Amino acid sequence: MSRVLFPRFHLTEIEDTSWCPSWLRDHAHASLARLWQIKSRRGYSLATQACNILLDSVGGIGAAAEFTFVDSCAGAGGPTPYFEKYINKQLEAGGHTPVRFVLTDWAPYLEAWQSLSAQSMNISYIEEPIDASKAVRIAGPEKKECRIFNLCFHHFDDPEAEKVLRSAIESADAFLIFEITHRTLPSIIYTATASLFGALSTTWIEYWWSPFHLIFTYLIPLFPIYYVFDGVVSCIRGRTPEETFNLIRRQRDLDLSEWTFTNGEEVVLPPLGTLFWYCGLKKKAQEESS
Template identity: 55%
Template sequence: MTSWVLFPRLHLAEIEDQSWCPSWLREHTHRALARMWQTSNSKNGSPATQACELILQTLGGVEQAAQFTFVDACAGAGGPTPLLEAKMNDRLTSSGYKPVDFVLTDLWPDIKAWEKISKHSEHISYIPEPIDATKPRRLAKEGTKECRIFNLCFHHFKDDAAEKVLSSAVQSTDAFMIFEMTHRTIPSLLNTTIVILSVFITTLYDFYWSPIHLLFTYIIPIAPLFYAVDGYVSCTRGRTAEETWALLRRQRGLDLSEWELRSGEQTALLPFGKLYWYSGVRKTIKKYSG
């Protein structure tokens, strides 16, 4: 069942998007998000596992998925990609296909986190230079198709930037997948409250060795305040499927006739965490030059 949308979309400012946002705060949330993607508390597995299944369904199964390179366009600290890659390649190799490659990119590359991730998997690489998702280049390995994935980041884009992100995907890739967990819905607001409170636990796990993180979480609660502001603000920025596809349809000259657009939502983290997904797949084969 589609969740009830409570109020019109707003694009209030997130602290994370400001150039003055301290990098330790960004790193703090990205680590927490990466952990959230891997947390499994339902029979359907973690959000990352569910994302893998959704991508497989969207692309039409393992045979089709085996033809792709997957680009995580706003990777943060890696988000779901380490687990997603392992699950995807398990599914492919157990069906007799070769493993596929994943590439991490971001406007603010987290090289430290990505080095660690790529050391653990020969199928995950990264681009160390900043790549703006509104003007990316095609990164698929030669002879493969490209699927661009946007994990928990599409709400960061104002409508004009979001239009560019989508039109670039339509013009230079073969598929794209958007995953969001913040939205203008009751489950999303409740889940965000749990994520905000979880900072008191995750800081101990991730940053027990760092006086600055401990000070600014438990004594002067800057980190929890940051989570609260950015968490609720990102909920107000969530888009419905209609609002997302309208960004594509209003672009003159953009040919969508070959594209199949779909969307849905499902519970990914009990009790309230919904995964909202929006997918696009090119139905025909396109040749790319350059």
């Protein structure tokens, strides 16, 4: 278990401000989408390792067949296209029908989503902005709903995070939070380093044709400064499992009798890159599928 260095402060990331231009945000989200594909020496990408945790948490591949998965803060799509391929390939091999993945965000990145949905008929998206703290159920009555929060839960301050989790408890059947930023030394070092390389490589790989992006990455390092600042602030906003699940337990009027909560952490990109996960699963959903 990593040692938490200091109390949580809800500082503001540049990406959360109203004045942050969309091209700056889109650059960072494209970089995060690529981060999910980076493979460890064992040959598994971050997305694959997260997907295995997701499958274990909901009760295995048979149980996954009963869900619709909602990526609640999808950005540029993050790991969802990999989750979709990985899960549906296994489902089809086992004779199940493929499951649906739905992308939502309060700042929909339609250009990226259109391309992902064109690549798979099991990925769709909601065009209108959806605030995760006011989310409504998307899955039909015949399906269970699992809300996934990829690298985004630290964006919510405590009152907002309480609403996000309340909504999941009241209108979904499971939730999974994945974070790589936390108030631990390995996480801070990893995040600062990965942010710097993320900024430099994203311009090089995806925006090599744009003098604007090239200048503001390599001559005037606007993108690297933005990445490292937001990355370190994300770490300062990380939550322990106790802090996360307390956001639910202290809402005394919530009926948690059917829910189980689990969490864990795994070094996914050695030596320092650690994935922290926090899961809630409705017992009834668990029992029916087992």
